[in-house]
Amino acid sequence: MIRNLLRPHILSLSSYSSARDEYSESEGIFLDANENPLGSVASKPCNRYPDPQQHKVKNLLALVKGVSTDNIFLGNGSDEAIDLLIRAFCEPHQDNIVILPPTYGMYEVNACISAVEVIKVPLNEHFDINLPQFWASITPKSKIVFLCSPNNPSGNILSPDSIKEILEKFKGMVVIDEAYIDFCPKNTFLPLLKKYPRLVIIQTFSKAWGLAGLRLGMAFGSQELIGILNKIKPPYNINQYTQEIVEKSLQNEPLKNEWVEEILKNKNILAGKLSKLRFVEKVFASEANFLLIKMQDSQRVFDYLLYEKVIVRNRNSVVAGCLRISVGTAAENKILLEKLSDYQNIHY
Numbered sequence: 001m002i003r004n005l006l007r008p009h010i011l012s013l014s015s016y017s018s019a020r021d022e023y024s025e026s027e028g029i030f031l032d033a034n035e036n037p038l039g040s041v042a043s044k045p046c047n048r049y050p051d052p053q054q055h056k057v058k059n060l061l062a063l064v065k066g067v068s069t070d071n072i073f074l075g076n077g078s079d080e081a082i083d084l085l086i087r088a089f090c091e092p093h094q095d096n097i098v099i100l101p102p103t104y105g106m107y108e109v110n111a112c113i114s115a116v117e118v119i120k121v122p123l124n125e126h127f128d129i130n131l132p133q134f135w136a137s138i139t140p141k142s143k144i145v146f147l148c149s150p151n152n153p154s155g156n157i158l159s160p161d162s163i164k165e166i167l168e169k170f171k172g173m174v175v176i177d178e179a180y181i182d183f184c185p186k187n188t189f190l191p192l193l194k195k196y197p198r199l200v201i202i203q204t205f206s207k208a209w210g211l212a213g214l215r216l217g218m219a220f221g222s223q224e225l226i227g228i229l230n231k232i233k234p235p236y237n238i239n240q241y242t243q244e245i246v247e248k249s250l251q252n253e254p255l256k257n258e259w260v261e262e263i264l265k266n267k268n269i270l271a272g273k274l275s276k277l278r279f280v281e282k283v284f285a286s287e288a289n290f291l292l293i294k295m296q297d298s299q300r301v302f303d304y305l306l307y308e309k310v311i312v313r314n315r316n317s318v319v320a321g322c323l324r325i326s327v328g329t330a331a332e333n334k335i336l337l338e339k340l341s342d343y344q345n346i347h348y
């Protein structure tokens, strides 16, 4: 039962019922939503409100993911799902969330915006869950734990056994952020959704599917949880074109899988070559589409690459001496490696 975990006013909230919630057929003369009947002042038509429940996308997605449509929430990026989860469960100045740094930054940002305390249980030296410290750090007010697997920025998956222990014994919601799961699909916890009613899985179209500009994220959870998220979301949170393009994309999954294979292949080549550079201390094993690399003078390398118009992510502030590099095309990776080799020749 998740109702005991929810903020009481969310439980009793009655949601806004939009025009398209009340009449969802596509045929008729639509005089109910104050839209412009003449058309759109745009190059593409968009004068009608989109489906607030995204039925077509969810029907196709349910087939791809092997879940029921009642188990799917769609958000304007997965960040919207993260925000709604915190707002549904965490009473400001009272409840807390648990995060395992170094990890994705939005859990903490969203908690802070909602004035919700953040308990940090740092990952161990293998970037894996420190279970004793986790159990010692949580409080009765811990409503959600965010587990990012594969983890950003380290790239590894978290120990499935540790995640299972948390799923078995933690009394709050367990959110597993699987933004990078398409790069290592066998590690998904999606098949365990039925077994654990407090499990929420977050995935996104922004990474492997190549749809970052559309902003579409997914949350998978119990029917009860999805009902809550739908109740508190902005009515038309997913725009018409995002819905249409994703419907088409979902019928094109083989292309996504092909690209995943190509990126994984390029990642291995890139990792091998990076690790041969003299100033590189460690290329961390990655299940995702990026590499975390520890090196001497990472700030200087970062500045040098920036000057050369190769933009990587400086993670020095979260993991000392580390840059995070997304796997590019074979041609992009080649240029990156050439620049780094030039840098090595100058400085080492």
Ligand SMILES: *Cc1c(COP(=O)(O)O)cnc(C)c1O
Binding pocket: 076, 077, 078, 079, 080, 104, 148, 152, 177, 179, 203, 204, 205, 206, 212, 215, 216, 217
């Ligand atoms: C990129 C990323 C997201 C955000 O995805 P959007 O759907 O684009 O909002 C979520 N979690 C992690 C760990 C990410 O790296």
